Amino acid sequence: MFFVDTIELEGLGNRSYLAGGARAAVAVDPPRDIDTVLEAAARRGVRISHVVETHIHNDYVTGGLELARITGATYLVPAGARVSFARTAVADGDTVDIDETLTLAAVATPGHTPHHTAYVLSEAGRPVAAFTGGSLLIGTVGRPDLVEPRLTERLARAQHASAHRLADALPDETAVLPTHGFGSFCSSAQADGDSTTIGKEKTANTALTVDVDTFVAELLAGLEDVPAYYAHMGPANAAGPAPVDLTPPAVADPDEIAARLAAGEWVVDLRSRIAFAEGHVAGSFNFEADGKIATYLAWMIPWGKPVTLLAESAEQLAAAQRELVRVGIDRPAAASTGRPADWLRDNESPASFPRSTFAELAEQDMGGIVVLDVRRDSERADGWIRGSVHIPIHELHGRTDEVPDGTVWVHCAGGMRAGIAASLLDAAGRQVVAVDDGFDAADEAGLAIIRG
Known part of the structure; x- marks a missing residue:
């Protein structure tokens, strides 16, 4: 048998x-x-x-x-x-x-x-x-x-x-x-x-x-x-790929994390988008360990750029390492586990930004904000919010200067990619609100939807 x-x-x-x-x-x-x-x-x-x-x-x-x-x-x-x-x-x-x-x-x-x-x-x-x-x-x-x-x-x-x-x-x-x-x-x-x-x-x-x-x-x-x-x-x-090394990376203390950020390296926070929005190291990016981290991080990071991983647990870190070696990101430059208080220097405070819904977006003065849609072209073709700006998530890191002035309400189809985008914009110094909601709710909230 x-x-x-x-x-x-x-x-x-x-x-x-x-x-x-x-x-x-x-x-x-x-x-x-x-x-x-x-x-x-x-x-x-x-x-x-x-x-x-x-x-x-x-x-x-x-x-x-x-x-x-x-x-x-x-x-x-x-x-x-x-x-x-x-x-x-x-x-x-x-x-x-x-x-x-x-x-x-x-x-x-x-x-x-x-x-x-x-x-x-x-x-x-x-x-x-x-x-x-x-x-x-x-x-x-x-x-x-x-x-x-x-x-x-x-x-x-x-x-x-x-x-x-x-x-x-x-x-x-x-x-x-x-x-x-x-x-x-x-x-x-x-x-x-x-x-x-x-x-x-x-x-x-x-x-x-x-x-x-x-x-x-x-x-x-x-x-x-x-x-x-x-x-x-x-x-x-x-x-012919080389064997992998899944042993834990070198531990980064707050000074090293700050130095790596100052050097232009990527510091990636693996925690949930909810936890990240509530508090994170300024300048870090959020790629949820429970999301498609290998796909989106490998897609967006300049190839070969050193990456430091911040995780809430050793188990979360190990799972992310396993995902990343599958796409050729073999060894993080460094890593640390815990929470923002463990990653910040004594004189630093965590950064944060608000999360919201399409219902709350519908209550805003649409003339005073920027609505940024980071979905793929095919998703947007099925319908988009009138007046929204469209930059697919995988292009956003190189196009943040194209996002108009104002507070940016960023959305995708479900919330995960909006979390990534919000972290990129927050790191770039923009005022941002992450719309953590399913796109079907935009119609239900009464937002003007343009159908392709």
Whole structure:
């Protein structure tokens, strides 16, 4: 009997898998922090015989090379991927035995990348699961624009063909197990549901329900900005990532925190946006540990800029470190745990700013304030507050001088990104109010909403 264990990378919106039988297993698209995979194998009491990559990832740093080294597993990487390390190149149609009755077959599925490869797990010759990486996702496909702009349309057409190849070759009951699509920006849309099969995708996935020209036009029209850190992930994976160090960083005292801020380094407060608004070190930025810290911090920080982490507990700090190594931010320059009183020098007081709601915004004299919308373009297209200024959150750090004078009421769709934006503006010396509310409440509050 076979098993498939899912390893969630919730912050990145991705999944890795461990699949196998009684004695051996294969790890698919493993994360950088490979202890999660090793623990899963230990619970199952199996040896990891193979490690496979569906593609050279653009959204996180793989742990595949290190996992194969530590376990002695065969490391399968698509033959078309240009890498700088020893691996077993896998081509369309290649098969390997995983356990007594389990085989894994490589299926070329270009589209997300030119070399993308899916892997079909069969038990006693019957396909039971397809590890589809960034090819066929739940209700959508992986985006085709991460490699080279001139290739985007060609890869979009390849995505359509690859989806049909999988759908035509596999039984309807075959489980579809993608890497992307659970919040990942590598997905061209977000997953509708938590699990799927080939049969379900035949009725729900636009790659399988519309003609190729319609599919390509809709896919390309829906693509949004690519997180800036993606530019560094592919090269890191092709070069062969180094092992990670998750030991605690050096402890920063108040003088060092102040010195790092004065030097222009980033000091990031991991506490909740509520706690941050109530009191924080002036000049620090708020990226909640419970939010998409890896995505937004890696997207917004100048690459290579030293970062000092402030956390309320050692556990919160350790979890953030784990998230950040997955996107190549390997070692914080320093860190400290506690609360603002522990991070401020004797002559300093915590900074703060108010939080509010759309109902309270509706009561304001709209002529005397600035409403800043930091949602993505696609979100704003569905409706925006009349007179609001729009700067997507990932662009705000370089565009704060474009925010008009006045008290800034900043909002997003739910509050988390507004908290980040408010911290950036507060650090820049602006008077700011963080609207910690769902955008549906703007309409309910009677604010004038312009529909696109």
